[in-house]
Amino acid sequence: MIAAIVAEYRKYFSTRMWWVMLLIAFGYLALISAGMAFLFDFALDQAEFGEIISSLFELAPVIYSMAASIGYLFPLLVGVVSVTTEYRNQTITPTFLAEPRRWVVLLAKLISSVSLGLVYGVVSVLGCVLAGGGTLKLLGYPMALGQSETWEMIGRSVLALVIWTIVGVGAGVLLKNQIAAIIVILAIVQFIEPMLQMIPAITGTSLKFLGYLPGAAGEAIVGGGMMTGMASSGGDNIILTMGGGISVLLAYGLICAVVGYFTTFRRDVS
């Protein structure tokens, strides 16, 4: 089992994929978080004095949590590609020759993806803290790095990103075909789910199940975000608890992996 996990690490870190995607994640989140800091500052300038005081302590953690609520796409895709690239380049053949027990290979992929997710989590949060937090400081707000709730938020963001990586691996096992997998994943999280989450705001109805969709579950881990914000605007707050978010998102990853194992992963390789 350990040999299979070491093999997975060596696969991750011997192609450019991991650091190119990491660099993009860092740059993208730095840009977005700095932009959001400016936007918040602009919005707060328009608001009442009292509201500014109350938001002083929340601004920084919200900016930092964007690493998870917006940056989840990067570890998700890296997770997907870590599996599909094996089929694309047929390295799945030597992989299965080295370890013919396929469930061991699958388990090794899932376990090793945790540390890959940690790397993405830490670097993504770092991008938000450095650029977003730095911008806040420039604009005269506290970076709030001395507060425990800030660190809690940072921890939650990293956790969410780790679980998104696992979801990626699960989706990759299920879909197998790289192009199809990327298109399907992007369609679900970037198009279908946001559309569904808009329904309550438009119709004014409250739809509980929306909280169980992957994007909303991911946001629940960090305490909120765009999807759950939209969906909750219809009336009831549909957001899950942190524990609920963790369980639901993890379930997506593991269910995909198990179903994928029995449908595609065990198939003949030719």
Next chain:
Amino acid sequence: MLEVSHLTKQFGHLKAVDDLSFQVQPSRVTGFLGPNGAGKTTTLRMALGLIRATAGTVTFDGQPYHQLPKPMSHVGAALEASSFHPGRTARNHLLFLAPSVGASKQRCDEVLELVGLGAVAKKRVKGFSLGMRGRLSLAATLLGDPQFLLLDEPTNGLDPEGIAWMRGLMRHLASEGRTILISSHLLSEVQQTVDDVIIIAQGKMVHSSPLTELDKMAVTRSIVTVSQPETLVTIAGHFGWQLQTDPTQPDSFIITGPSARDIGHACFTAGVEIYQLAQRHEGLEEIFLSLTEGRGGVR
């Protein structure tokens, strides 16, 4: 010993491999031959657990592949498809296999040197020629110093020098007591390397013997041109010879079976005048082709 026993693979209605049984002996190089689509690659992939057999087993010293501890240290396999990530270096390709094989980094460098890729170990596979990829496949198979080697079309993409080198290496590895199975769709490719041949066609066993015995399967053919073709047909009928007319020459026949001497004698006795009589002995490649083609028409 590698033992294939009643191996069968059904793809829908097609039986790609049909009740195939054979043994591959240690200290010998065995050629696994058959035309494209005969089921060679499917057989090898079933032996390695990549494809699930519909029926039958393949064992290495009595153990199926997936039950061998660290299988790549017992069985090295290079399959036809080049299975490399183009962005990964040759050395890193071996390094990711190394933990499961139980091989050290040193061993990775060692096998790269052995196959002649030492100088490009840190180059990405993207720039490798077909021959270099073949050598890298071979390096991966040797990583665990295995007792069994299964190589699918190993000479593909190699230049004549590379083919000669591969032959030497196979002979050397067999002399160390290893069991080596090399697949090819051309007998001539492996003729100088193999001790034994296993020939399959349409998923079925056609022939299995030492290479030297294959020669005995040769059929004698003679071309003959005579003054009275009708009489020759009668003679052939009498002796039970197989007679074919030569479409290019109306008075000529191709006779399969008897020697030219027998034909000449029969014609002389019958008073038939001979204008041409030539005997041809089949080469190994022709025997191989007639074996596999003959079977091709069965279904």
